Amino acid sequence: MFSVEVRDRIMIGHSLPDPFFGPAQNMHGATFVVDVAFFRPTLTKQNVVVDIGAALDVLNKTLKPLNYQNLDVLPQFAGVLTTTEFL
Known part of the structure; x- marks a missing residue:
């Protein structure tokens, strides 16, 4: 199995209005780093996964x-x- 990953990030504002989240119930900013992994059982004829x-570009x-x-x-x-896990 072969794989390759790409990464990007977004910056957002949000609140988490539930007492479970303590101070994060209020408006705050967050940076989300997003990794995407692509898998193939074999490489292409150019020896790449993608x-x-x-x-x-797609990400x-x-x-x-x-x-x-x-x-x-x-x-x-x-x-x-809009928790990290949800997004």
């Missing part, structure tokens, strides 16, 4: 709508605790 540039496009956003006001997260 084009790393293309993988980075960036996927994360861009959340970067520098306040998750508390985005409709897709209404009523959701």
Whole structure:
């Protein structure tokens, strides 16, 4: 099995309105580092798992709508605790 990973990050604002989270119930910022791993049982004829540039482009496009956003006001997260694990 062969694999390769790419990484990007986003910065967001949010709150976690539940007493479980103590001070994080209030508005605060967070940086999320996102790693994506790609796996193949064999390499391509170019000896790669995936084009790393293309993988980075897809990851960036996927994360861009959340970067520098306040998750508390985005409709897709209404009523959701936007914890690291959830995101």
